[in-house]
Amino acid sequence: MKHLPLPKEIKDLFTDLLGRDVEFSTAPPLAPGPANPCSVAVYVDDSLEISALIVCDLSLSAFAGAALGLIPVGNAQEAVTDGRLSETLSENLYEVLNIAASLFNAPGATHLRLYDLHPAGGPLDVNLLARALTLGQREDATLEIAGYGSGRVSIVLV
Template structure:
């Protein structure tokens, strides 16, 4: 059995564009999204069928707000209020969680362990002890600067452990 694969920027962009039904610009080499930074971040943890932590996806608040609004076809003003306040509404957080659930498909490749979403942690929520050390680690990772057409920019980090 092979290791959980790190998706490419192209695979990530195509999946998200399909979910949003709109184009999205993606640049690689962005900064690592730090949940301890200003505003915090949404952290999704993915586990294997053997209950092993396999991957993480970290969205800064602007990305989570804009993606959450885009998937629900909400006006961009709904996400801008959350970006300005630095706080996600329950609806935007729930929508971001739905997106992160679908993102699990990026980690499931033939011959690799099956991976599924285990938990989504809201911005500024304390992370479990087995998750926190990995978020800013130099593991196989993809740090992206994203711009959702009609909604705006945000940052996304994808890590496999």
């Protein structure tokens, strides 16, 4: 059994992890593509089967990475303008999404862990893209990180 995190769990994780107020609002499904670069975190079970994805648009990728590392908001905005994350923002986002694996690990649920992160602005495998677009068991939201800005996230069970 896989656990789809509730909106409060998502909001609380980002709030606690980033040490900032985070506002959560429901949004339409996020569709990564050339015109909409997104970071895709891949979560696997103990047999290395892909079980979930967390997809963050470029804005959320940059703002969450910057907020974690206390990097000035201007650096994050520059990454959004450039259309890709810097190495530092990518590393910080990896840490955020590694800890986000806890969202899936509820009592009785299959244990998942972060397997890989494809940072926004880089190439994305078509199989991952197809899974990111899967409708059904998913939570789609806009997160507003105080002092940084807003971006979109999709949490998808596959």
